Amino acid sequence: MRCRRCSPPPEEVRRAANLLERRYALSVLYVAHEGAVRFNEFLYALGPVPPRTLAARLSELAEAGILGREVIDARPPRVEYRITSRGRELGALLGALERFSRRQFATMEEK
Numbered sequence: 001m002r003c004r005r006c007s008p009p010p011e012e013v014r015r016a017a018n019l020l021e022r023r024y025a026l027s028v029l030y031v032a033h034e035g036a037v038r039f040n041e042f043l044y045a046l047g048p049v050p051p052r053t054l055a056a057r058l059s060e061l062a063e064a065g066i067l068g069r070e071v072i073d074a075r076p077p078r079v080e081y082r083i084t085s086r087g088r089e090l091g092a093l094l095g096a097l098e099r100f101s102r103r104q105f106a107t108m109e110e111k
Contacts, residue, residue, distance in 0.1 A: 019064055024049055028057045028096050032067060037079065037080040066090065 009017070020026055024046065031045040042054055058081055062069040066087040072078045 007023070019060065019066075022057065022060065024053060025057050025061065026094070026097065028054070028061060029066065029090060030098070032061075032081065032083050032087065033091060033094055037082055039081075040076065042081075 020029075024028045027046055027049075028042060029044055034045070036042045036045050037060070039051075039054070042058070043049065043051065046054065058067065058069075061067040062081060064086075065084055068084045070080050070082070072080060
């Protein structure tokens, strides 16, 4: 049964949730906020993430304007991803998630 008093989330919230709910998206953002910029830095920090999945998340976040993608003209060429101002706005969300998870999982380990 559907709640009659509840209104559905706005389309913008659905679109943002759709992006951030994808596997490893929040972890990629967290690591980017911590300073990772190169693909291998993300891969190292995140651990067992399939490289194809990581490439897809970086691409999606760059396309959404949350990460900036810059190709560095070098031999061999390399790509760097940096948090944009739009991505920095999500810092409060990531901070709240970190605080919640530390409290939540610390109390679970004590039991």
